[in-house]
Amino acid sequence: MTSVIFMGTPDFSVPVLKGLVKHGYVVKAVVTQPDKRVGRKQKITKTPAKLAAEKLNLPVFQPAKLSVSKELDNLIAMHADLIVTAAYGQFLPTKFLKSVKIAAVNVHGSLLPKYRGGAPVQYSLLNDDAETGITIMEMVKKMDAGDIYAQKALKIEPDDTTGSLFTKLAILGRDLLLETLPKIIDGSVRKIPQDPDKVVFSPNISKKQEKITLSMTATEANNLIRALNPDPGAYLMVDGKRLKVWKAKVSKDQTKLEAGSLVSNKNRFAISFANHTILYLLELQPAGKKRMTVKNFLNGQGSKFKPEEKIIDD
Structure with missing residues (x-):
C-alpha cells in the first residue's frame, strides 16, 4: 500500500x-x-x-x-x-x-x-x-x-x-x-x-485590509466583507468604535449623499459608498457584542442614527 x-x-x-x-x-x-x-x-x-x-x-x-x-x-x-x-x-x-x-x-x-x-x-x-x-x-x-x-x-x-x-x-x-x-x-x-x-x-490578509473604507464602492466593500467571513471579519468605524459587518447586499439604487452617510434605517440599514453606491448591512457585530441581524441592531444602537447624517468615520 x-x-x-x-x-x-x-x-x-x-x-x-x-x-x-x-x-x-x-x-x-x-x-x-x-x-x-x-x-x-x-x-x-x-x-x-x-x-x-x-x-x-x-x-x-x-x-x-x-x-x-x-x-x-x-x-x-x-x-x-x-x-x-x-x-x-x-x-x-x-x-x-x-x-x-x-x-x-x-x-x-x-x-x-x-x-x-x-x-x-x-x-x-x-x-x-x-x-x-x-x-x-x-x-x-x-x-x-x-x-x-x-x-x-x-x-x-x-x-x-x-x-x-x-x-x-x-x-x-x-x-x-x-x-x-x-x-x-x-x-x-x-x-x-x-x-x-x-x-x-495572494499574501496573507493584513490588519490594515480588514477596514472597510469610504473610498470603496458598495461592491468593493461587499467583496471585502465576503472575503473576511468567517475570519477575521471586516469592519467600519462608527463613533470611534468598530462595527463588524458579516453580511451585506449591494443595492441597485444610487444616492447623492456623501460616502459614509446613512441612507435609511427604516427596516434596513443602508450606507452610502463611493460613486453614489449603496450597501445594505444585514448582519452586524457592535464592539463587545455578539453578531446580530440588522433588525435587532435597528431596535438597539441603530435607532439613534438619523438619515442623511454621515455616521461612518474615515
Missing part, C-alpha cells in the same frame, strides 16, 4: 485526510500547526486536522517550526512514498521534499499560477472573480511554484464567502487529488509548468 505523510491544519484539510484514509492510503503521520489559544478566554484549541487525526488513530506531529525541529528527522526517516499537503501553513525544507520515494503533492485552493500564497480564496472574492478552483501540484522549494498535475474550476456564487468556498473547495480538492494520485504513482500523469508571466500573489 502507498504510504503518505499528510500535512494540513484548517477545516479545508480534513476531507482530504479522510479521503486518503478511506481509499486505502497508509498515513504514517499527520503534521499540523501547534495548538493555539483562541477567543477571549484564550482556550487552548486543537487544529481541525489534529482532531480528525486523533479520531482516525493516526500519529500527530506539531512542530512550531518544522525546518529546525526534531520531528523533521523522524519524518524523513519514515521514507514515505508521498507527502500530501493541504493548507499546512509552513514551508517544507528541500531535504524533506526529496526524502519521499514518489512525490510531494500540494492541494492548493486556486487556479495556479493565479494566487500563489496564503490567501488565494480571499483574493478571489476581493477581486470579484467569476471562478476559483483547485490545483494539484508538485511541491518545490519556491512557494506554490511547482508543476501542475491537475486543475478543476469552481464557479463563485454571489452569496459565497471565504467560509463557503473553503467548504466547497475541500471536497473538490479531495476528489481531484484522489483522481490524480494513481496517475502520479504510476508515472502516467503529465506535468505542466506554470507560466511565470501569469503569476499573481
Whole structure:
C-alpha cells in the first residue's frame, strides 16, 4: 500500500485526510500547526486536522517550526512514498521534499499560477472573480511554484464567502487529488509548468485590509466583507468604535449623499459608498457584542442614527 505523510491544519484539510484514509492510503503521520489559544478566554484549541487525526488513530506531529525541529528527522526517516499537503501553513525544507520515494503533492485552493500564497480564496472574492478552483501540484522549494498535475474550476456564487468556498473547495480538492494520485504513482500523469508571466500573489490578509473604507464602492466593500467571513471579519468605524459587518447586499439604487452617510434605517440599514453606491448591512457585530441581524441592531444602537447624517468615520 502507498504510504503518505499528510500535512494540513484548517477545516479545508480534513476531507482530504479522510479521503486518503478511506481509499486505502497508509498515513504514517499527520503534521499540523501547534495548538493555539483562541477567543477571549484564550482556550487552548486543537487544529481541525489534529482532531480528525486523533479520531482516525493516526500519529500527530506539531512542530512550531518544522525546518529546525526534531520531528523533521523522524519524518524523513519514515521514507514515505508521498507527502500530501493541504493548507499546512509552513514551508517544507528541500531535504524533506526529496526524502519521499514518489512525490510531494500540494492541494492548493486556486487556479495556479493565479494566487500563489496564503490567501488565494480571499483574493478571489476581493477581486470579484467569476471562478476559483483547485490545483494539484508538485511541491518545490519556491512557494506554490511547482508543476501542475491537475486543475478543476469552481464557479463563485454571489452569496459565497471565504467560509463557503473553503467548504466547497475541500471536497473538490479531495476528489481531484484522489483522481490524480494513481496517475502520479504510476508515472502516467503529465506535468505542466506554470507560466511565470501569469503569476499573481495572494499574501496573507493584513490588519490594515480588514477596514472597510469610504473610498470603496458598495461592491468593493461587499467583496471585502465576503472575503473576511468567517475570519477575521471586516469592519467600519462608527463613533470611534468598530462595527463588524458579516453580511451585506449591494443595492441597485444610487444616492447623492456623501460616502459614509446613512441612507435609511427604516427596516434596513443602508450606507452610502463611493460613486453614489449603496450597501445594505444585514448582519452586524457592535464592539463587545455578539453578531446580530440588522433588525435587532435597528431596535438597539441603530435607532439613534438619523438619515442623511454621515455616521461612518474615515
